[in-house]
Every structure is written in structure tokens, then in C-alpha cells.
Amino acid sequence: MTADALLPALTAQAVRAAHHRATGGCPCEAAVLAVRPDATVVRHAGAVAKAHAPGTDPGPLALRLTTAARLPEILLPPLTAEPAPLHDRLVTLWPYGAPVDPDDPDAAPWEAAATLLARLHRSPAPAGLPPMRGPAKAAQAMARLHAAAPDHPGARAVARAWATLPGWARAEAPMPGPGSLCHGDLHLGQLVRHPAPDGPWRLIDVDDLGVGVPAWDLGRPAAWYACGLLPPTAWTRFLAAYRAAGGPAVPPAGDPWAALDTAARALTVQTAALAVAKATEAGRPVDEVEQAVVDACDRMSRLPPRLADATPK
């Protein structure tokens, strides 16, 4: 089904969720929040309807939805307990939350993000919850790079960096256990205030939620800091808040990089792979920020992973 056909049907679901009855023409605030290959998201007043990626398995998605419903102090709880089919897609309904202002990343809630992650990682995972999908997403990014830009000079550095990673980080082997409850795709777009506009921060997007290596959820901020993109003050705030909340992914004090190295490498590789693929697809060169991530891949391909982390636990 094309986005053209999906959008009206999805909007109708958001309208019904917002008003609990069908209405024709209302003055509510409404918007298409995202149209991506992996998700279409529309908002109507206080409700959001999300059509998940084509081919999403309903069983695991239902378990992920249940997890969010059980942890409303950490994850935004869904409006409905079960995903509902809409043509060839699965749809879930959520309350609207106010996102981080994309034009003001300096105002990012680093402490709140870290504290929510620490609490998530300390929460028990519901029985049967599948693995966190972070490594699978990294492998998907590499596949996209290979398809879009196999001969790009940056692609070779990214592939060499990918080769330094252990099998679990490349989705080629199970993650070392026992594992924590993880978000799987943490970035600043995954935080909203609910109720909008100034309620407490909550994590959204359960598609990659699951059991796994909790350091993965710290991997993006760690990668941004390592690549010279995130100021040390922001990284320090994030890490200190995670430790203060008893997060299990890093030791409570001292150098955290033995625990973070693999995840930070993997998310640097994933970011660089998508940056090179998207730049090539758009017919433009990589910009300076994207090049910084590719350059980090080049450096890591010449350095073996930290031994403490390369050893399977």
C-alpha cells in the first residue's frame, strides 16, 4: 500500500482515538509527523497513530506494546493494548507527547534521557520479549550502504570498521547474556513530554525494544562524543545521570569505555553507513559532520577493539 492510500486511513484512526467517535471536520491540531519506509506517523489532537514497517511481526510487537503499558513511568504507554491491522500494516495508537525541539539541541534533556534509560535497564523484561534490535539495525545500515554506495571512498573505511566488531554487534551471533531490558534505538527523537507541553519526559518507539546489552542504548551519545560532535559537558551530564540512577551498563565510577567501546563503535559505523548511503542517494558529497563520523571509522579500523569488551561474557 502506498503512503497516499495509507495516510487517510491512518488519519481516520488518529481522529477516532482522539475523539472516541467519528467526527467530520474538526478544528483540532493535526499533522503528519513522519512518512518513512519504516513508519508512517500521524497526529490528531491528543492522539498519534503509527503504521509500523511492512512485514512487522505482530507477536513481538504486541509484547513490546505490553512492556510499554507496564512501565508508564519510563515508556509512553499506548492507548490500545494490541496492534491492529490496517490493510497490510500494523497500527498502534499513542497519546501525543511534545518532542525535543530539533532546532535547539542544546536544550536536549540529557539527564532525563539517561535516567529513563537507567530505570529501563533495571526493569525486568516481560517473559518472551525478543532480543533488542540494535545490532540488526546496524546490519541493515551496512546492507543499505553496500547497495547504495559500494564504491564510495568512505564506504571502505566504514566496512573496515564494521569488521572490527564482534559477531553479536553485527547481528551474526546472540548478544552476551543475561541482558537487560533495552530501548534499542535511543536518539533525541525518542523522547517526548507527556502530557504535552511540559509533562515528564518519556521514551517512545518500542519497535527495537528488547533484551540485550544495555551499553547499546548509551552507544549513540558515546559515539557522538567520541567523534568530537557532542561537547564534553553534555556527555558528562548524560553519563553522570545514568550512573546516579544506578544504570548497569557501565561501572559506577572510572573510565567507562571498556564497557562502551563496542556499542559506540557499532553506532558510529551505523551512523556513518547511513550518512554515506543517504549522501550518495541524494547525489551530494558528505558534509563535515558526516565526514567526522567516517573519519572515526577510518581510525577505529586501525585499532583493535578494547580487550575487556571483545571477550564474550
Next chain:
Amino acid sequence: MQCPKCHAPMHTYNRNGVQIEQCSGCRGIFLDYGELEALTRLESQWSQPAPPPPPAPQAYPAPPAPAWGAPHGGHGGHYGHGHHHKKSFGRMLFSS
């Protein structure tokens, strides 16, 4: 005085008590009698155990970073600042 090589005016600087004339054009340096010996003496003092370096301008040491990190250990954060770069990094912060 004028530079004997390029004839631009020379300016006098005091370096640890040694008068040095430097040309404003070719940056060449003129030393008076005995000044080279004075500099050599100063140099030998400097090669003694050095006093501890002055503290870095920042209030706290930068947090640890991996060896594959950006030069200066990712302490710069410079890509995240500045109007032009902020936009691109902002996009990166908000996407999968």
C-alpha cells in the same frame, strides 16, 4: 634599524632579558654581541626538569574518550557548535 636583508623596519622585543630585533617584513632576527650566548644559557636552563604545566583553562578535566575518537579525544565538540555545523549535527541527533 632596517633589515640588512629586505630593508623593512626591525622591531625590538625583549625575550627573558635578551633584546631581539625582528624584521617586520621577512621575520628575520638580528642578535647583538653576546645575545646568542645568553639565549643558549636560557635554553640549558629550560632543559632542566620543567615546572608543572599551567592548569588547562577548563574547570574540569575532559572525560575519557576512546583511542579511535576525534583528535584531542573528542574534547573539541567543535562540529556541534557554529551555525552551519549545528544544523547537520542536529539532524544526526534526531535520526536512527
